[in-house]
Amino acid sequence: MAPPVPLLAVRGSEGTSVVCGPPQCGTDAAFQRDQRVSRCMTFSKDGTLFGWTNGQNVSVVKTCDGSVLSTFDLPKTCLLQFSPLNNVLVTWQPYTKTQDSPQGDTNLRLWDTRSGQLIRSLFQKKVEEWCPSWSDDEQLAVRIVNNELHFYENNNFDTIANKLHLQKVSSFALSPGAPPYKVAVYVPGIKGAPSFVRLYQYPSLGGPTAALANKSFFKADRVCLQWNQKASCVLVTASCDVDKSGASYYGQQTLHFLSVGGETAIVQLAKNGPIYDVCWSPSSSEFCVVYGFMPAKASIFNLRCEPVFDFGTGPRNSAYYSPQGHLLVLAGFGNLQGQMEVWDVKKYKQVSKPQAADSTFLSWCPDGEHLLTATCSPRLRVSNGYQIFHYTGAVLHRQEVGVGSELWEVQWQPFPAGVFPERPIKYQEAPSELGSTQAPPTQAYRPPALRHLPAAPSTKLHEEEPPQDLRSAAEKNPSKAALKNQRKREAKKAARQEPKPETAAPSNSAPVSSSQSEPSSGNPETDKKIRNVKKKLKAIEELKEQQEAGKVLQKNQLEKLQKEAELLKELSELQVTCSW
Structure with a gap:
């Protein structure tokens, strides 16, 4: 069965329309253009519904045939959103007071x-935080009211099922996926106290001791909370508007990591400067950060917050993973020239280097094969339009608005996960009648009189850093023994996490202490020395397992390994003493 054709919604001064996406881009015959000015539009999460405003009412249609599902008489509506299963449509309009209604x-x-x-x-x-946040199954909804989070169950908004009260709570993020539901909350610091982010599991919301993880930090006026798809970890980008050290005009940003297991860390970045963008991979096992003064660096980190690949430096300020997670686009928009880099994140190999000058927006098509870039107003009021191209750089469709008209917004129709499977990556540019967006390599200008002479060494304003694979050789190509040891460690970890069956014990039996499990020499000092030596030997065994798995050990860790024979000899002598 052929995959569906994604739709593209377009909103501007000429009205609202829906067009067909690749491979045959054109007007969707099922949808009639609404020429009235629209303040907002949105697709449902599964892409089956489309809603928009036109200054008179709110319309909801089915994307399959364009038939009208509902119409609401709401002329002042400015924002729209569907609940995950399309049961609820949320509308918002500016809050106003009148003489008839002073409240x-x-x-x-x-x-x-x-x-x-x-x-x-x-x-x-x-x-x-205008719209309530739903769990994917709509069993739970959350909204922030003053200093509280209100929880509603089964779309019953007449009754508050639970509350989480935190003084000055300013933002939250509900986890995606299936139950158990988790929520990340942010409370800004006041009167010298630090700001903090806490993770809770619903319905256990009672106080700080109920928190799954807690991370405190200073220098934060606002945060951005991002869950990964598996709802196991949260990235917190903390920003303050003023850098008191004077090092940056853009303020100061820090990146923090929290997991539902309680682990927290600050992500150490290899270059000073602002954090432009942070995004999770759809696999939930890694994330990409674009950071540092221009030319900016971009790096991929694992869940231990260790860098695994560095893309070097370049004119970039944003990152976009494909829906399937096999491709990554690094782009420089806004005050940059629109240069993009498309990378194969499995081989860490660059696929193409297209360019989309003056773009203000980029989005992946749900099929993971095509990209959409657009120049929208009010960011740029000239040269408004959009273009669709293949990730190899070939332009497939280009649309510009008429003179005097403006483009305000473009949106891809979303699809559920699995509708578009991952396809093999191609490195050869796809054929196109509109040509390529890849910029040809440029050379410095040389006067005709000097062209026959050897070229002078080039000088650059910034020293560019090349991409660098930070994984060790064992991590890239693990041996059979390393894989076997890794499976053993994972099995032991899983066994420790499984709850042990409760066994009935006699009421008169006393608990056995750890001191009773080992033979005693009768000399407390000797027993203490034996325990210390065994502890050191156990640490050495753990270092050996890490070394076999391919981890590069530090100098002090290698020195510990060299002391194994000495410790074994000392243990033998102490045990001989015990036997006497």
């Missing part, structure tokens, strides 16, 4: 998507 009217409304009935009206004065 203001409710401006956040929850609607039944299919019947069009109003479920609940709520107050939501601020646009930040």
